[in-house]
Amino acid sequence: MEQAWEEKLLAQQQLEEEYHRFVQHKPRLLSETEREAIRHLATDIPALWAAPTTTAADRKEIIRQVVERVIVDVQGNSERVKVRIEWIGAGSTEGVVIRPVGKLSDLSTYPQICHQIQKLTEAGWAATAIAEALNDAGYRSARSTTCFRAETVMQFQRQLGVKAPRPRIRHHDGFLPDEWWPTELARQLHIPRGTLLHWIRQGVVRARQLDEPLRRWVVWADEAEQERLRAHHQRSIGDDFRHRWTDTPLAEHS
8 A cells, every 4th residue: 555655646746747847838828918919910911021120030930820831833944833822721822923934935925926926027017016016915025024125026037037028108098288208208308318307306397107007207298398398408507517617616726
């Protein structure tokens, strides 16, 4: 009996020691204010994530607390990456991430881009206009954040072996009275075509752009307007000569 009694006392002593260790190491009880603060933060994780007081280490800890795992599925060599986030407690979120790729041909939209460039090139669109059309349609180049530029379009054109047809001067169908193609009017006025185009940009002449892919200019000039433009050109030449003489400093006498 004595031995049995000692064994029970020892067991009781061990149980009490384990209880004291549990009490010392168990988490302290949270106050109601602390519980309410945690509940509030849990309902607004984005605000907690974006708060200026949240450090990078805090954000990593947030991810550990809410994300079970992330599954990444790269779609071949293309720019598309499927991502699946599985949340702790149940539920998941899926999406597609766009990554940069090394070659244009790796793009998942490469066939559609080639088709658009070939079609618009054969329709006579300039490389700049084609690039703008591709950007407006939502296409992106090999680098995911880079928009299409004229140089990229010309690279495609070389690869596809397509060239824009040389624009032909069409007949004056749809022209109003006294309207000219810029080249024709420049020849009529005996002035450089570049000068006339400069006047168009400066608003010196009355002109309009045709509603077509090439957006070519048409200039209005009746006989009186032609005389005015010839005189304007002569004045411009005279002004240029005067500026050359008056703006050039005199050489110093030795």
